[in-house]
Amino acid sequence: MSDSKRNLEVEKVVIKFAGDSGDGMQLTGSQFGDESGWLGNDIATFPDYPAEIRAPVGTVAGVSGFQIHFGKSGIHSPGDIADVLIAMNPAALKANLKSIRKQGIVITDSDSFDQKSIEKAEYTSNPFEDGSLDDYELIKVPISSLTKKAISSLELGLDNKSVMRCKNLFALGLVNCMFNRSLAQAEKFISEKFKKDAALVKANIAALNAGFNLAETIEAIAFAFTVLPASNEPGLYRNITGNKAVAWGLMAAAEKSKRKLFLGSYPITPATDIMQELVRHKWSGVKVFQAEDEIAGICSAIGASFAGNLAVTTTSGPGLALKGEAIGLAMMTELPLVIVNVQRGGPSTGLPTKTEQSDLMQALYGRNGESPVVVLAAGSPSDCFDYAFMACKIAMEHMTPVILLTDGYLGNGAEAWKVKTTDELPEMNLSDVISADETWKPYQRNVETLARKWVIPGMKGFEHRIGGLEKQDVSGNVSHDPANHEHMVKLRAEKVKRVQEFIPMQKVKGKDKNDLLVVGWGGTYGTIYGAVNELQKEGKNVAFAQFNYIHPLPKNTAEVFSKFKRIVVCELNLGQFASYLRIQLPEFKYSQINKVQGQPFTINELKEDINNILSS
Amino acid sequence: MSDSKRNLEVEKVVIKFAGDSGDGMQLTGSQFGDESGWLGNDIATFPDYPAEIRAPVGTVAGVSGFQIHFGKSGIHSPGDIADVLIAMNPAALKANLKSIRKQGIVITDSDSFDQKSIEKAEYTSNPFEDGSLDDYELIKVPISSLTKKAISSLELGLDNKSVMRCKNLFALGLVNCMFNRSLAQAEKFISEKFKKDAALVKANIAALNAGFNLAETIEAIAFAFTVLPASNEPGLYRNITGNKAVAWGLMAAAEKSKRKLFLGSYPITPATDIMQELVRHKWSGVKVFQAEDEIAGICSAIGASFAGNLAVTTTSGPGLALKGEAIGLAMMTELPLVIVNVQRGGPSTGLPTKTEQSDLMQALYGRNGESPVVVLAAGSPSDCFDYAFMACKIAMEHMTPVILLTDGYLGNGAEAWKVKTTDELPEMNLSDVISADETWKPYQRNVETLARKWVIPGMKGFEHRIGGLEKQDVSGNVSHDPANHEHMVKLRAEKVKRVQEFIPMQKVKGKDKNDLLVVGWGGTYGTIYGAVNELQKEGKNVAFAQFNYIHPLPKNTAEVFSKFKRIVVCELNLGQFASYLRIQLPEFKYSQINKVQGQPFTINELKEDINNILSS
Amino acid sequence: MGPEVKTCSLTKADFVSDQAVKWCPGCGDYSILSAVQTALPQIGKRREDIVFISGIGCSSRFPYYMSAYGFHTIHGRAAAIASGVKLANPDLSVWEITGDGDALAIGGNHLIHLLRRNIDLNILLFNNKIYGLTKGQFSPTSEEGSITKSSPHGTIEEPFLPGELAIGAKANFYARITDSSPKFMAEIFVAAELHKGTSLVEILQNCVIFNDGVHDAISSKEHREENQLVLQHGKPMLFGKDRKKGIRLNGLKLESVTIGENGIAENDILVHDAHNPDPTLHLMLVRMSLPELPVAIGIIRNVSNSTYEAKMKNQIDLAQTKSKYTSLNDFFKSGDVWEVK
Amino acid sequence: MGPEVKTCSLTKADFVSDQAVKWCPGCGDYSILSAVQTALPQIGKRREDIVFISGIGCSSRFPYYMSAYGFHTIHGRAAAIASGVKLANPDLSVWEITGDGDALAIGGNHLIHLLRRNIDLNILLFNNKIYGLTKGQFSPTSEEGSITKSSPHGTIEEPFLPGELAIGAKANFYARITDSSPKFMAEIFVAAELHKGTSLVEILQNCVIFNDGVHDAISSKEHREENQLVLQHGKPMLFGKDRKKGIRLNGLKLESVTIGENGIAENDILVHDAHNPDPTLHLMLVRMSLPELPVAIGIIRNVSNSTYEAKMKNQIDLAQTKSKYTSLNDFFKSGDVWEVK
Numbered sequence A, B: 001m002s003d004s005k006r007n008l009e010v011e012k013v014v015i016k017f018a019g020d021s022g023d024g025m026q027l028t029g030s031q032f033g034d035e036s037g038w039l040g041n042d043i044a045t046f047p048d049y050p051a052e053i054r055a056p057v058g059t060v061a062g063v064s065g066f067q068i069h070f071g072k073s074g075i076h077s078p079g080d081i082a083d084v085l086i087a088m089n090p091a092a093l094k095a096n097l098k099s100i101r102k103q104g105i106v107i108t109d110s111d112s113f114d115q116k117s118i119e120k121a122e123y124t125s126n127p128f129e130d131g132s133l134d135d136y137e138l139i140k141v142p143i144s145s146l147t148k149k150a151i152s153s154l155e156l157g158l159d160n161k162s163v164m165r166c167k168n169l170f171a172l173g174l175v176n177c178m179f180n181r182s183l184a185q186a187e188k189f190i191s192e193k194f195k196k197d198a199a200l201v202k203a204n205i206a207a208l209n210a211g212f213n214l215a216e217t218i219e220a221i222a223f224a225f226t227v228l229p230a231s232n233e234p235g236l237y238r239n240i241t242g243n244k245a246v247a248w249g250l251m252a253a254a255e256k257s258k259r260k261l262f263l264g265s266y267p268i269t270p271a272t273d274i275m276q277e278l279v280r281h282k283w284s285g286v287k288v289f290q291a292e293d294e295i296a297g298i299c300s301a302i303g304a305s306f307a308g309n310l311a312v313t314t315t316s317g318p319g320l321a322l323k324g325e326a327i328g329l330a331m332m333t334e335l336p337l338v339i340v341n342v343q344r345g346g347p348s349t350g351l352p353t354k355t356e357q358s359d360l361m362q363a364l365y366g367r368n369g370e371s372p373v374v375v376l377a378a379g380s381p382s383d384c385f386d387y388a389f390m391a392c393k394i395a396m397e398h399m400t401p402v403i404l405l406t407d408g409y410l411g412n413g414a415e416a417w418k419v420k421t422t423d424e425l426p427e428m429n430l431s432d433v434i435s436a437d438e439t440w441k442p443y444q445r446n447v448e449t450l451a452r453k454w455v456i457p458g459m460k461g462f463e464h465r466i467g468g469l470e471k472q473d474v475s476g477n478v479s480h481d482p483a484n485h486e487h488m489v490k491l492r493a494e495k496v497k498r499v500q501e502f503i504p505m506q507k508v509k510g511k512d513k514n515d516l517l518v519v520g521w522g523g524t525y526g527t528i529y530g531a532v533n534e535l536q537k538e539g540k541n542v543a544f545a546q547f548n549y550i551h552p553l554p555k556n557t558a559e560v561f562s563k564f565k566r567i568v569v570c571e572l573n574l575g576q577f578a579s580y581l582r583i584q585l586p587e588f589k590y591s592q593i594n595k596v597q598g599q600p601f602t603i604n605e606l607k608e609d610i611n612n613i614l615s616s
Numbered sequence C, D: 001m002g003p004e005v006k007t008c009s010l011t012k013a014d015f016v017s018d019q020a021v022k023w024c025p026g027c028g029d030y031s032i033l034s035a036v037q038t039a040l041p042q043i044g045k046r047r048e049d050i051v052f053i054s055g056i057g058c059s060s061r062f063p064y065y066m067s068a069y070g071f072h073t074i075h076g077r078a079a080a081i082a083s084g085v086k087l088a089n090p091d092l093s094v095w096e097i098t099g100d101g102d103a104l105a106i107g108g109n110h111l112i113h114l115l116r117r118n119i120d121l122n123i124l125l126f127n128n129k130i131y132g133l134t135k136g137q138f139s140p141t142s143e144e145g146s147i148t149k150s151s152p153h154g155t156i157e158e159p160f161l162p163g164e165l166a167i168g169a170k171a172n173f174y175a176r177i178t179d180s181s182p183k184f185m186a187e188i189f190v191a192a193e194l195h196k197g198t199s200l201v202e203i204l205q206n207c208v209i210f211n212d213g214v215h216d217a218i219s220s221k222e223h224r225e226e227n228q229l230v231l232q233h234g235k236p237m238l239f240g241k242d243r244k245k246g247i248r249l250n251g252l253k254l255e256s257v258t259i260g261e262n263g264i265a266e267n268d269i270l271v272h273d274a275h276n277p278d279p280t281l282h283l284m285l286v287r288m289s290l291p292e293l294p295v296a297i298g299i300i301r302n303v304s305n306s307t308y309e310a311k312m313k314n315q316i317d318l319a320q321t322k323s324k325y326t327s328l329n330d331f332f333k334s335g336d337v338w339e340v341k
């Protein structure tokens, strides 16, 4: 929806290690930089020594830092603003926080945040408590004590000081895990560096591994990417992650529709953050119910919807599988319900911290019977706000469950969001849905949307019963009549299809009559757009269609497709959207570009693949 | 698989009401016959009065019966053998049992089976206990006492005799529900007949409704259809329902593979019978675990599979929805598992006692991530035996979950089955799968099938760990490596695809080069075949392809399709197999004939639709 | 008994819906339905403020027959759905209707979590010790050895005792009644509604078709007096024809004694304290079983505790009082924002 | 204690797998792992006959670290999968590894049904009162008021007491131990394996990252003696530094008394009877809590009962003895068949 031109900064990360001069930050940073180079990255580094030669331990003046900017290509500077900060003490935090991107990740050694050290860093209040870190992804790790415990079990007989010197390696291990690197290079480096002292080699390697394992165990996730705001569109901006944007979009929909917001959910990576964000905002009146499992999460939301709340459940792949039966109930009883699925690497438990787009078929078809629901997909972190809002709007105006697909990459990724006011948001037309008169019947419908009315307990004189058995048209009574069943099956399908009349037409970026149309959906937006943009600049005859409305598709989709000689569908799975298009619009031929590595596309690989198609 | 020519007797039902002369069977029967006529059926009836004028009450000689043969068309006689018997007392049972089809439905008034009446009917033992009804679908209903209770609550002041005279209407109500009829006609008839006595009208209508409601409440299901055996293929025959055939096919697979059979299941209409059949055969060593829910049902089966049993779970639509996550686990850990889904009318709770084919997309795609499994579908009740067997064979030989789709129509329908001996069944080649040597690794594969080995607890020296996280190729260790993930996703898909090499080629009934190919899958086999057969006889250029192997499709499917000008896919849903074919073989165009009424196709409606396509 | 309640002008007939009741003639569900319709006018709530939520099973058809808001949901999930209804609108009177399979097999987890959370719902558990709707398989309450459609050789599982499981899950209100005592049922339903927090009422219900007579030793007219210990808070635990028999505590065991025999006097008999937060004696009462002891009937446990929804409301109210934001627009603009001109 | 067990020639090291252990340094899971590896050689089973089945959670990574058969399954379902393993092959020693979220949130239903069925499995429930793997949300055992990632304002739910829920679900074996007593843990694991039927061992486990010190009042060195009542079957319930304190029954209440004070003698002190089928006293022990009473540690309940798999086997054996069929071919041909020539 946010369609403005953007400054893309994809696949480049700035990371800064900072600590006391004695903490070995230069070593850690340069080792990480070297690894980046070995892995074929473009890098730029910037060692940031303390100005004073012997500044007192624990003071801001004594902080030593090392910044690394790395990426697949095109790195020309060590970066102005860091995405990740590793702060080994309060002073390091103090000294560096201003140059960390909002929503960036701040990893701290929480052991070092005792009262004394906090004061030494000239903090007037504890930054963990005073809210000053609210805008960052704060990861508190007791690095000192964990390092100690990891080493002490080896019984190497090292003194405390030597043990504490290993904590930089703990930090290095942790960051290595977050960026998907093996420890082989770092271990080699340690063995080399301490080759004279076997105990030190063991200790440092233990610390390195402990940090790595911790990150894996607690499912620490590296943010995905950064998109800087368009400099030419005036307004107020702030950084936002996709998960936070979903939460805010839901809150906005509740305010706009004057319905109370209810979330029934069960924690699961990478969707938990949405619940955790919402629960912080009890001031807005949101009711957050952490249920005993995914089924209770969605079922409590169905109950809340029946009782008139704007009801939402959030989850990720395996959780969506568990919700299938209940989604069918909401579909059958035609209750508004928003199901947010933050896709992760599958199948089964799969790769919980990685990204993928492989729940599309499940979202469309993962239920018994003919059970159509609306499916949307957000394209960028800030898009998540708009599509969460739209999901609520469609759910309530059309009385239907809506599945909103995002993914780990969007959910944890951050970008600048042009702050919206609720006045700018589309109106919600619920007055028709929530009113009834004497002629009312439970399954009577609005002629335009085919939505039934949302008559809720408390409304006098409209007591009625609904349920999951097939219902008679209009009356809503249980019916086993064969002809009625077919009629209702088609009516429910038609109701979802009618949503087409209320959503925007499909747009194309580039000439709308061309050689090749690149099709994408959901969270791959930024990268595909970047690739197509570059190809267009190189004069290639390509255009790009980004789909956010999946089911139903925009009304003009066939018309759009018909203007192109070839269509290629790019997605992070084995071709699920392509399959869906073959069902919906079998009259076109679709080529595919797929990647299933738990990783986003890169612009270069997309360009290469598209070029191959162009020249074939 | 059973490909012999068949005598189809579809959509025709013979029903017999029998009771003592005073029980009003003539009235009940003729009323039911009249209703059948009013509904536009072809009917033939046969009133069967007692030979003796005043035979003693309760004796065989005193039994009065009324037989009705009804169907959409082509009824030329009241029928030789009845499909449904309503026996109001033991004598009625005794007198009529010999002319009831095996696996037919026998409804008795259980109140009338006291010792005295049983003796009067000259039974030497209680037919409820001596096993003589084992081959029938026995429904014991305390008709007398229920009639009494239904009427007594009205406080009409009728004497006991008048009340008891209403029990024939209870029976009529019950049968009306089973055949999907409304009570309007019968109520009109009662009001007319007893118009002089308001109390009798009320009483009879109450009994009628009580019988109807009972049938609905206990989900009594009318059998679906009967296929008589080919008279030209010699051998031993018996009647079998689809659900029983599944149970027996599983038992045969266990014996053939020398694996213990384990069933983990939770009751759900119309699949419960499979569990109930298996549990009767503990003598065969089968372990039946009635679990606390569907998830525990499949999970216990996964555990049993891990431990080396031939593991199965049975369910219907909503239950399959609940099993999605666990199917993903079995798929990821590459364990053999058979999931039998007896489809019913959906979505949601839908129409539990009706038939439909609307779980196909769910079976194919109802899980998170790229999660391919094998999907089969049986075509007739006796087919269920063969495909249950094949499902087990493929699951174990290819180390994969297999979903077998049947439906309510097949499950409750009966046909003659040519008794197989286990020697005639295909061999199971498990020796390679269940052996291992020093070079063994948990995810090492057979080069032909790509199956990993089934190394089970108890095998010394092969202790290993599996799980739902992505695994490293060959070693099976947890791996987050991006390239490995893509490799494994493709490998799992390829493993399932390889099953193509081990299944029969797709056949066509009719000329394999022709104008129109009619495509069907699963339980619509008999009707589509019947329709195509008749059209062929009428000289139309049509052929028929029945699909039982759904995923993967037979290797030659594209080749078969390419020989036809047009392809029409007939199914009891909105077009799920057609959608799937558009994904798998997008190079062809598919027309559709669909019906979603909880009812099977009829030959006439299919012929009409196909004719329309032919002439368009 | 008969607690003091608000009344309103509605009558039993006002709660009868227009749908034909479709249980088997003689099914225990009829009398439960009637008792609920009798009880409702006594709770003083308007029809539109009453909601019945059920799962799937014969018993779960109940909502169709009530003239009130109703939702016949999916198997086992009524507790979770009812929780959502109540949290969305705490002013409603919410009744969960469920069977022994629905609540204790597939729905067991939702039940125990609901009980510990203490959301103010009334659960009516129709315990016929069988799966009725699916035609007669054993349930988690079927006695060991039961011959059913799915256990032709007898079941091999120890059944749950619903009261024991419930109190193990922190239930604050648990009552057990039979479908054969209509007036008493209605009284208990009123008490369940008056109790703030989750109220679990187990009803020993007869299934005439698949498990006829399973509760006869407790609920039939002939056995009732001797085999039921009808509990009343504050009253001695007496039973039997002449109310001469009573329950005494002997160490950590309950025993049945006769007043006047062996020197037993009325003050040896335990007095029922349903309000005691300590569940020890309640559990002993729940576990009493024939033939040694009569079966405890009535409100066994009725303890006050704050409800989930009240605590949720408190937190929201407090957050709103303390909030620095008066609208979302405020909030969106707060914190780290920058302006592009 | 230390029950008499078969030993075999395996050592602790034989049970260590080749996988790097990936818990946070200092996590309580390490000591549990080590205690299991210590216990296994004492149960006399061969490595290939031992199976570890886990759900999802930090604790559920356990199977990877054991040199035995292992299955890291899906969240909450370990109990059901382990049940299938044991029923498929009753000769195996099957261990379910689970966390408080895995077993009591999503997996609660499977747990209670497993307990009543009494399938011979050993359940190790790692109770850190938090969801560790998903980074710190409250769990069904988190104390009311706990501030966690998902409850910044404190939780508003009454937690389960696992032992109470388990006994409410008909558990025959329940023990509670702390991760800080390695030798005692190993002893209890051996006893759990020796018990035929489902054995539930709740381990108070420390999560250093998200819930550090939650069990300190019970498990830390300094508080241990005063705050733990270590139960031994047949032994008096004594505790405290000089074992001068003890537990006495006063009516239906347990109280802590000091021997020598107020005329209390050693024979006023209760003697632990883990084998008593009546769960009344076991439940009172389970519920003891600080500061009034010490926390009961050790085997609280250990009652013999026939197992599900033994009963299943009996029915199959009997059916086979009585069967008229010797093969499927016999069976298929039996009954109503007809010949077409």
Ligand SMILES: Cc1ncc(C[n+]2csc(CCOP(=O)(O)OP(=O)(O)O)c2C)c(N)n1
Pocket: B266, B267, B268, B269, B294, B318, B319, B322, C056, C057, C058, C059, C060, C074, C075, C098, C099, C100, C101, C102, C103, C126, C128, C130, C131, C132, C133, C134, C139
């Ligand atoms: C997901 C799912 N699984 C199974 C069923 C089948 N089913 C419906 S009701 C029922 C059990 C009914 O028993 P109970 O709850 O005791 O109710 P009753 O009929 O005895 O009143 C079962 C197994 C279903 N409808 N949905």
Ligand SMILES: Cc1ncc(C[n+]2csc(CCOP(=O)(O)OP(=O)(O)O)c2C)c(N)n1
Pocket: A266, A267, A268, A269, A294, A318, A319, A322, D056, D057, D058, D059, D060, D074, D075, D098, D099, D100, D101, D102, D103, D126, D128, D130, D131, D132, D133, D134, D139
């Ligand atoms: C179906 C599903 N839902 C949710 C999750 C996310 N999840 C993984 S582990 C876990 C809870 C872990 O807590 P606990 O069982 O106490 O184990 P611990 O990590 O504390 O040892 C959750 C919610 C999941 N993996 N799968």
Ligand code: SF4
Pocket: B217, B218, C022, C023, C024, C026, C027, C028, C029, C058, C059, C128, C132, C133, C206, C207, C208, C209, C210
């Ligand atoms: S089957 Fe049983 S529980 Fe169900 S309606 Fe009939 S009598 Fe009642």
Ligand code: SF4
Pocket: A217, A218, D022, D023, D024, D026, D027, D028, D029, D058, D059, D128, D132, D133, D206, D207, D208, D209, D210
């Ligand atoms: S997060 Fe907690 S429970 Fe998990 S490994 Fe770390 S310390 Fe242990």
Ligand SMILES: [Mg+2]
Pocket: C057, C099, C100, C101, C126, C127, C128, C129, C130, C131, C132, C139
């Ligand atoms: Mg029941």
Ligand SMILES: [Mg+2]
Pocket: D057, D099, D100, D101, D126, D127, D128, D129, D130, D131, D132, D139
């Ligand atoms: Mg935990």
